Amino acid sequence: MRASKLCRLAIAGLLGIGMSAQAAAQGGFWGGEEHTPSLVVAPSSIQLDVPMPVSSGNLQLMLAQATAGGGLAELKQQAVRGYTQYLHSELARELYEYLNDEDIPLVDKDGVLNLQNSFDLKVIKHLNAMKPKDDYDLEQGKVTLTGEFRYALTNRSGTPLREQLVSIDDLKVQEKYLVRTYHDGRASEDNTEEAIKKALSELVDELVESMEDNLDPDELRAMAAM
Template sequence: MRTPTLRKLALAGLLSIGFTVQSHAQGGFWGGDDVTPSLVVAATQIEIDVPMPVSAGNLELMLAQAGNGGALSDLKQQAIRTYTQHLHSELATELHEYLDDEKVPLVQADGALTLQNNLNLKVIKHLAGIKPKADYDLEQGNVTLNGEFRYVLSNRSGTALREQRINIDELRISEKYLARVYHDGRTGDDNTEEAIKKALSELVEQLVESMEENLEADRLRELAAL
């Protein structure tokens, strides 16, 4: 079940500084075969590129905004911040919920293990076609994702115990978008941003699923004993 937006944003803030959960049983130290080691989740390093214009069919509006003291590059950076925040929020939610289910004690620093993630991502918009109507054009297509995700589980000394690279192209994530562009300049309907966010959410779900085996409590105990 999806967590409400406010909770996601709060969890995203936790992710940016590292999760913090108090563990009274072990006080943040590795204590034995029956105790789950503490884990630091480092802030995910995200590099994302998005198409320009970000919203299909809204180039004239974007140019008008740029003419009012802004710039197209500023608009793109704003979009990048929006999608980066969305990714942090989704990652925080999915990871927190899974690790909470596994009863893994999360600490801000000096954990027995550290999880580091790197995401290099490109959002690509594919135009399928434009259908002319009486007073508007209907643009439709899909957005896809490509890039690479890498995560590393390491111990206190920095030795990598488990790591994995995932080719995002192979996940074949695709979401349809529609944009209605009126001939008279009226503001149209465009769900490109929603389609991109939906694709990013699907990506996060698949990435966390790919990490789950190595984030199980039993597996973390095995890794901490190495």
């Protein structure tokens, strides 16, 4: 059930799941100090760059695909769109789970508070070693993340109540990747995509944890009272 909701959420480009009925049941529209204010989570603004080529295991195959499909730039844009959607989905899942656990009512619009966030993110591949084996060449390396994440909590009029900038570099998120390129022409084995997605998931986990103090129900009540 949760997976289908998250799929619809990612397609819609949202980072919150409308829970107006739950908000009403909990008195979420700021009915007094005992109530947690309702929250709208705005769609993320994501600027994302990924390595080119995205997968280095079979460059000839990539070039053939590029020729048929409009060029290497289009292949890169397809990868950027895929990773952007994945980042949306992961942040939606982590935020939903935290806010649901804290009984913070989420609404589609007209919330007492609004959460806005943005990514300026780059994925970098670092080649550590190339090792020739009997029947394949082994490429070993790591992917790292660099950039910034910003978020702000605002009131209905758009006045910032809490703002924070997180340096993604300081989080030192990295994952190892391996590429096996076979000498006999077999398809290569490349886990770069899995490594990048794992790094993005780790990043989201770190970022939501860094937001928890400002998303605490007591803090939200204090902000709504400003």
